[in-house]
Amino acid sequence: xTSTREWADQIRGGNVRALARAATAIENRQARADELLKExxxxxxxxxxxxxxxxxxxxxxxxxxxxxxxxxxxxKQIGIIAVDPTSPYTGGAVLGDRIRMxxxxxxxxVFIRSMATRGWLGGVxxxxxxxxxxxxxxxxxxxxxxxxxxxQDEVEIARLADVTVVVLVPNxxxxxxxxxxxxxxxxxxxxxxxxxxxxxxxxxxxxKAMQSLSTRKDGWTPPIVWTVASENRGIDKVLEAIRSYxxxxxxxxxxxxxxxxxxxxxxxxxxxxxDGGQFEDAARRVAARESDPYSVVEDWLRxxxxxxxxQAGLPAPQIDHxxxxxxxxxxxxxxxxxxxxxxxxxxETVGAEKVNVAMLxxxxxxxxxxxxxxPDSVIAKFIEKRGEGLHHVxxxxxxxxxxxARLRASGARLLSEPQIGAGGHQYVFVHPASAxxxxxxxIQE
Ligand SMILES: Nc1nc2c(ncn2[C@@H]2O[C@H](COP(=O)(O)OP(=O)(O)O)[C@@H](O)[C@H]2O)c(=O)[nH]1
Ligand SMILES: [Mg+2]
Numbered sequence: 001x002t003s004t005r006e007w008a009d010q011i012r013g014g015n016v017r018a019l020a021r022a023a024t025a026i027e028n029r030q031a032r033a034d035e036l037l038k039e040x041x042x043x044x045x046x047x048x049x050x051x052x053x054x055x056x057x058x059x060x061x062x063x064x065x066x067x068x069x070x071x072x073x074x075x076k077q078i079g080i081i082a083v084d085p086t087s088p089y090t091g092g093a094v095l096g097d098r099i100r101m102x103x104x105x106x107x108x109x110v111f112i113r114s115m116a117t118r119g120w121l122g123g124v125x126x127x128x129x130x131x132x133x134x135x136x137x138x139x140x141x142x143x144x145x146x147x148x149x150x151x152q153d154e155v156e157i158a159r160l161a162d163v164t165v166v167v168l169v170p171n172x173x174x175x176x177x178x179x180x181x182x183x184x185x186x187x188x189x190x191x192x193x194x195x196x197x198x199x200x201x202x203x204x205x206x207x208k209a210m211q212s213l214s215t216r217k218d219g220w221t222p223p224i225v226w227t228v229a230s231e232n233r234g235i236d237k238v239l240e241a242i243r244s245y246x247x248x249x250x251x252x253x254x255x256x257x258x259x260x261x262x263x264x265x266x267x268x269x270x271x272x273x274x275d276g277g278q279f280e281d282a283a284r285r286v287a288a289r290e291s292d293p294y295s296v297v298e299d300w301l302r303x304x305x306x307x308x309x310x311q312a313g314l315p316a317p318q319i320d321h322x323x324x325x326x327x328x329x330x331x332x333x334x335x336x337x338x339x340x341x342x343x344x345x346x347x348e349t350v351g352a353e354k355v356n357v358a359m360l361x362x363x364x365x366x367x368x369x370x371x372x373x374x375p376d377s378v379i380a381k382f383i384e385k386r387g388e389g390l391h392h393v394x395x396x397x398x399x400x401x402x403x404x405a406r407l408r409a410s411g412a413r414l415l416s417e418p419q420i421g422a423g424g425h426q427y428v429f430v431h432p433a434s435a436x437x438x439x440x441x442x443i444q445e
Pocket of ligand 1: 054055056057058059060061062063193194195196197227228229230231
């Protein structure tokens with residue numbers, strides 16, 4: 001398995017498979033996705049995040065396609081996120097399999113990822129923003145996000161975008177009323193697409209009428225651009241409008257966005273891992289006055305969702321071995337083999353750590369006797385300081401990345417990044433200060 005750092009490097013190098021794997025990890029909310037995003041975050045912030053929203057059939061996908069082509073002519077690298085499973089995109093490297101390739105001339109300068117709009121753990125907005133960060137760090141100059149409608153998700157996505165383009169079409173009838181309410185606040189640019197059809201001028205008058213009723217805090221009046229996306233008309237004007245807004249958009253908006261997003265992330269993190277059953281049980285206890293809600297919440301804040309994770313069927317950790325530091329392996333082995341009846345399954349010298357090791361199976365777990373093979377070995381230092389005795393406890397966990405993330409989240413001190421051992425297993429050491437005075441080794445096979 002590659003380390004998080006290597007994975008991030010591959011992504012930054014434009015490796016499509018590494019990118020696709022990352023997108024999937026983000027979708028599935030794997031703990032390693034967060035580790036990866038931490039690694040990538042310092043390399044993000046360069047891409048223009050552009051939201052394109054509007055009713056189904058308004059021509060958003062067509063417009064996004066044309067905008068991408070325009071960027072490509074400037075040799076820019078583009079990411080497209082379609083929060084709309086029906087979007088047919090052409091060309092580009094499709095990350096994942098939700099969008100079928102429509103064209104045979106795949107363009108390596110365009111990455112496309114579609115997202116199902118349902119079933120998101122943690123919400124569409126969170127996943128979209130993580131995907132945008134991923135594409136940004138992968139070197140995209142612009143990330144175009146296509147979303148449908150004007151639900152809560154769109155408002156949240158608009159918040160993460162640098163510029164939000166709202167696509168309207170003439171003769172929407174009652175739709176325009178429904179759309180007006182939510183969309184006026186989020187639009188930085190209005191596009192009247194299908195302006196080849198009658199009614200475009202009336203729609204423009206309606207938008208202008210609404211604009212005259214209220215002015216924006218930042219003083220910006222969203223420009224109204226006419227397009228015929230299917231005939232590639234007016235697209236350059238859209239890009240111009242996007243850029244004119246970007247040029248004046250202050251750093252304040254980013255601060256404002258992060259202010260809100262940090263709250264979302266904290267809220268989500270606090271709820272992470274809790275399942276409905278846990279709330280149900282607690283609610284029953286509280287309703288029956290068996291517990292009070294204040295203590296329940298305090299308890300949850302203290303213990304986190306650990307219990308519910310175990311209930312969710314994650315195998316409990318097991319002792320793999322106990323590491324015992326001894327002055328003399330020969331001397332100790334006499335006791336362990338002749339007096340206690342242990343067998344020796346393995347003897348070896350680990351050069352890198354300057355130890356001679358003897359492994360003694362003890363049922364499932366093993367006893368690992370450790371003798372210093374040089375005066376500057378960690379075992380020699382340990383014995384000098386604390387005497388012979390228990391050096392470490394090694395436990396097997398089902399998912400080291402997840403265990404590590406959980407430990408870090410709770411502020412535990414780890415002695416290094418996870419390492420890969422001789423047998424191909426991964427391991428990490430937890431400092432005794434975070435583990436009741438015992439050095440813990442976590443192992444995943
Ligand atoms: N007449 C006309 N049709 C368009 C225009 N733009 C897109 N279309 C067509 O409208 C349909 C829906 O377009 P699509 O981009 O998939 O819309 P989306 O659902 O908003 O992504 C397609 O058949 C397009 O070819 C336009 O400016 N004029
Ligand atoms: Mg579409």
